[in-house]
Amino acid sequence: xxxxxxxxxHLIKTRGQxxxxxxxxxxxxxxxxxxxxxLGQGPQFIFQYYREEENGRGNFPPRFSGLQFPNYSSxxxxxxxxxxxxxxxxxxxxxxxxxxxxxxxxxxxxxxxTVT
Amino acid sequence: QKEVEQDPGPLSVPEGAIVSLNCxxxxxxxxxxxxxxxxxxxxxxxxxxxxxxxxxxxxxFTAQVDKSSKYISLFIRDSQPSDSATYLCAMSPTQGGxxxxxxxxxxxxTVNP
Numbered sequence: 001x002x003x004x005x006x007x008x009x010h011l012i013k014t015r016g017q018x019x020x021x022x023x024x025x026x027x028x029x030x031x032x033x034x035x036x037x038x039l040g041q042g043p044q045f046i047f048q049y050y051r052e053e054e055n056g057r058g059n060f061p062p063r064f065s066g067l068q069f070p071n072y073s074s075x076x077x078x079x080x081x082x083x084x085x086x087x088x089x090x091x092x093x094x095x096x097x098x099x100x101x102x103x104x105x106x107x108x109x110x111x112x113x114t115v116t
Numbered sequence: 117q118k119e120v121e122q123d124p125g126p127l128s129v130p131e132g133a134i135v136s137l138n139c140x141x142x143x144x145x146x147x148x149x150x151x152x153x154x155x156x157x158x159x160x161x162x163x164x165x166x167x168x169x170x171x172x173x174x175x176x177f178t179a180q181v182d183k184s185s186k187y188i189s190l191f192i193r194d195s196q197p198s199d200s201a202t203y204l205c206a207m208s209p210t211q212g213g214x215x216x217x218x219x220x221x222x223x224x225x226t227v228n229p
Contacts, residue, residue, distance in 0.1 A: 004159070033217075040124070042204050042219030043160065058216055090159050101167075103148070105217070107159030 004093050004108035012114045013081050021076045021111045025093030031055075032074040033105060034066060037088040049074055050096060078113075086115045119143050122205055122220025131229050135192040139205035139220045142186065146207040146218075149181050151190045154202045154222065163203075164190065195227045 005024045013019050025032050031050045035043035045058035049068035063079040072093070078085055089112075092105035122139045129135055137151075148167045152160035164179035166172045166188075172179045180189040188207075192199055202222040 035219075040221070042120075042122070042206075042221045043217075044219070045216035048216075056216060092159075102165045104162050104165065107152075107161065109157070109159050 004091060004106050006089075006091055006108040006111050008111060009109070010112045010114075012116065015081055015083060015115055017081050018077065018079045019081060019113060021078075021089050021091075021113070023074045023076070023091035023093075023108060025072045025074065025091075026106050029093035029095050029106070030072055031094045031096045032068055032072065033092045033094070034074070034076050035090040035092065036060075036085075037090055037110070039087070043090055046076070081115045083115050086113060088112050117142050119218050120205065120207060120220045122223060124221045124223055126224040126226065128226045128228060129195055131195060131197060131227055133195050133227070135195050135199070135225060135227075137190045137192075137203050137205075137223050137225070139188050139207075140186055141188075141207060141218075143207075143209070143218075144183075144186065145209040147210065148208045149179070149188050150206040150208075150217075151177075151179055152204040152206060152219075154204060156201075160204055192225075195225075197227050197229050200226045 007022045033048040034046040037043040047057040048055045052068045065077045068074045088110040090110045092107045094105045120141045151164040154160040169183045176193045178191040202224045204222045205220040206217050
């Protein structure tokens with residue numbers, strides 16, 4: 001069983017540029033959630049995709065957008081990058097509805113984005 | 117007031133010590149409570165998952181939830197150097213679906229041999 005993978009591992013961008021981050025969900029999972037984790041902070045929910053539709057969004061502006069593909073992999077796009085967007089971006093995949101009472105999201109290792 | 121408050125530490129203990137990690141929350145809608153462990157340069161991994169008040173034990177780990185006080189704890193017995201990581205509490209009003217998971221800031225734990 002392959003775990004959650006993310007690419008790239010690290011990325012450096014300039015303010016105002018656009019970036020696309022990618023996530024391959026764990027085999028059999030149909031839901032992907034994206035989180036932003038600033039240094040020294042807990043992850044903050046950006047949005048979730050379920051069966052290719054956005055299914056819940058956190059307090060992030062519209063320049064954060066996403067996609068989920070038929071194979072349940074996902075992309076996070078951020079336009080007009082700002083310095084405050086520098087963070088670790090985590091994706092987590094899960095199966096909904098869960099097969100057990102424990103609903104577990106499996107996190108990938110993250111993409112470290114630095115905006116200069 | 118933040119929805120979830122967690123003392124960021126850092127916390128440094130000798131090997132074999134009992135560790136207590138805590139979070140408080142303000143949203144009474146939270147029903148599901150989790151503890152994640154995050155090693156450096158890795159994504160969080162689920163340690164404990166509870167959805168009722170009381171204690172849940174798994175090996176050296178015990179999760180405690182007190183909904184009346186809006187307070188959750190994680191206890192680690194016989195701590196090991198391999199337990200050195202950041203511990204994140206997280207909670208949600210529902211089991212999953214479109215409701216977001218709200219995390220604390222994390223507590224960085226170092227267990228010294």
